[in-house]
Amino acid sequence: MPPYTGWIAADLPDNRAIAEAFQLLGDLLQLEGADRHRVLAYHRAATRAREEARPLAELALQGRATEVADIGTTLQAKIVELAETGRIAALETARERTPEGLVEVAGLRGLGPKRAMAAHETLGVASLRDLGAALHDGRLADVPGFGKGTIESIGEQLAERAMRAAAPGGERIPLGRGLLIARRLSRELAEAPGVISVDIAGSLRRGRESAHDVDLVASEEHPGAAAAALGASPGSVGDDGVTHARAQAGDGTWVELIAGPAESHGNRLQHATGSAAHNVRLRERAVRLGLSVSQHGIVDADGVRHVHADEAGVYRALGLPDIPPELREDRGEIEAALRDELPQLVRLEDLRGDVHIHTDWSDGRDSLEDMVVAARARGYAYVAISDHSPRLRMARGLDERRLRAQWEAIADVRERHPDITILRACEVDIVAEGLDFEDDVLAELDFVTASLHSGFALSGRELTERVLRAIRSPHVDSIGHPTGRMLGKRDAAPLDIGAIAEAAATTGTALEINGQLNRLDLDADNARTALDAGATLILSSDAHSVMGLDFVENSVLVARRAGAPPDRILNATADLGGRLLAP
Ligand SMILES: [Zn+2]
Ligand SMILES: [Zn+2]
Known part of the structure; x- marks a missing residue:
């Protein structure tokens, strides 16, 4: 037998090609309902082929591929067939039987x-x-x-x-999905042995709309504990016990981890949260104070390094109050901090209710009562049942008859749950003629959200006109997902946000920050425009299920990035801006 040379003939299939062929054959057999063990054999061989360093085709031609675990004589014969003919007959016939797609x-x-x-x-x-x-x-x-x-x-x-x-570059992770992944990973990581605490950092923490990767900062009992839990090998361990690791999560998302001792957690978290521009400004300030700041700590003029367990300590050492992560973009936040003029930003716990949610009366997944119970469990004082209007047929929008029937259902649920105010509401479509319900119907509702769901081919001027008409309606309380954008699918409509914000400020109509993963609408820039014009914002989950109520957290993040204080948020008020009767 000739010795293995490590040389791969140019026309032989490489291990990846072999892995792909076996994977596909296993997948197709599985679709056809083939014997479980047979399917498993192909899938195991595919995994093995991906991991094997030696060239399998060459080994197979020498009759030695069976030395590799999970590769028996049958599979070796298939590798030989692929190497000699460029195809595997069994795979070709399976493909004919079952579409690859x-x-x-x-x-x-x-x-x-x-x-x-x-x-x-x-x-x-x-x-x-x-x-x-x-x-x-x-x-x-x-x-x-x-x-x-x-x-x-x-x-x-x-x-x-x-x-x-x-997505641009196909690589960036949208905020909502990135946060879901980051929260899951940090929760799992925090429970791993030797890990003390984990925080999400980077642009996700700052509430940017998309991120390159998920940044996590951990404190650990011994170097490498967090990296190991992530399935990554830590690079070199610094003399201060700090390690960096990079790993790929199951769905392909890259995770960047900085881990180290608890006493310097604040330094790492501050550094890894950024932004780069904010950190540059911070370093400049440190230099003026005779200090030098990095992820490893703050070194004073005598060369002594000071570490900080939390971020507030880092900022304090630089003579600053703790600057909220969402503002760390070098947009004047350090100057504002020095003047003690940082805005007090809205927090999740400031919200008193959610006024844009759906039930299984229209396109929601869960029942009215389940949604109410879940809203109550979140500590909300009120919730508005705001299913779709008739025009949105795909979403099983309610006509007037069904809307009135829903009011009876609401009356029932109110009796069973007197500890939360349940509002009769709707998400009414903004249509060419105005709104998708007659005024007398709208007048009977406690809260009305008006939204664009169609007409996006119209000019920005015409769409702006439609939205302005909705804002001027005395029955409309808020404009839902104002620009209608669907991230990755449809750009924001070219509305005149300035004009809309001014009109909304005049009528007292709230403009929504919709927390749906693919909406985040208004975005932070438009929300800032709205605030500058004096308009009120409303933060909504637009939940279509109990789980969906969580999406309001995305709205809060966007609002904070826009610099919104709680007193500019309609659903941060106990009486929903005077719309609720005093108890
Ligand atoms: Zn909608
Ligand atoms: Zn909705």
């Missing part, structure tokens, strides 16, 4: 091989594209095993993919 369909969360095949057999779905089309025209509901929740989740996942594909 179904693998991606089956890979969606909550779908799996059975449902993917059902969609294929019932509707001829052969790819994600087909699936999207079937979802769009409502045919998916005909497929056995496709309940409302499944279909909704498919819609979300397809939108997420579109968003990722359309």
Whole structure:
């Protein structure tokens, strides 16, 4: 037997190509419902091929690929076949039987091989594209095993993919999704042995709309504990016990970790939160004070290093109050801090209620009562049931008859839950004629959110006109997701935000910061414009499920970035700006 040389012939398939062939063959067999062990054998071999350093094709041609674990004689023969003919017959016939595009369909969360095949057999779905089309025209509901929740989740996942594909560079993570990942990772990491505490840092903490990666800062009992828990090997350990590590989370997101002793946690967190421009300004200030500041601590004129367990300590050492992360962009925050003029920013706990939520009366997932109970559990004093109006047929918008029926349901729930104020509300469509309900119906509601869901092909002038008309309606309390943007799918409508903000300030109509992952609308710049014009903001989850109530946290972050104090937020007031009768 010739000795292994490590040389790979140019025309031999590399290990990656072998892994891909085995992976696909396993996936297709799984779709067809083949024996579990057979499927597993191909998937194991694919993993092995990806990890193996030696060239498998060459080993197989020498009859030695069986030395590699998980590769038996059958699989070795397939590698030889691929090396000699450029194809694997079994894979080609499987491909003829089952469309390859179904693998991606089956890979969606909550779908799996059975449902993917059902969609294929019932509707001829052969790819994600087909699936999207079937979802769009409502045919998916005909497929056995496709309940409302499944279909909704498919819609979300397809939108997420579109968003990722359309993101600039295809790489940036949108704020909402980034925070979900960061919160999950930091929670898991905080529970790992040897890890004392974990904080989210970087642009996600500052509330920027998208991030390159997830930045985490940890304090640990011994160097390397946090990195190990993340599945990364720590690089070199500094003499102050600080390590840096980089790892990829399961969904492909990159995580940047700085870990070290608890007593210097504040220095690392301050450094890793940034922004770069803010940190430059901070270093300049330190130099003027005869200090030098870095992630390792603050070194004084005598060369003595001082460390800080929390960020406030770092800022204090530089003669500054703790500057909120959302303001650290070098937009005058250090000067404002020196003048003691930093705004008091709205916090999640300032919110007294959520006035934009949906129930299963329209396109929400959970029942009216479940949503009320969840709102109460969050400590809210009020919640507004604001399902869609009739024009939004795709979202099963309520007509007047069903709206009135909902009021009876609300009356029932009110009796069972007297400890929270339940408002009769709606999210009424802004349409060409004005609003999608007659004035007398709107007049009977406790709270009205008016939103654009269509007409985005119109000019900015025409759309602005429509929104202004809604603002002037005496029945409209707030404008929902004002610019209508869908991150990665649809840009903000070219509205005259200045004019809208002025009109809203005059009428007392609130402008929403919608916390949906793909909306975040108004964005921080527009919200700042609104505040400057004297308008009031409202922070809404636009929840379509109990879980969705959490999205209001994104609204809070955007509002803080805009510099919004609680007294400019309508739902931070106990009486919803005078709309609730005193108890
Ligand atoms: Zn809406
Ligand atoms: Zn909504």
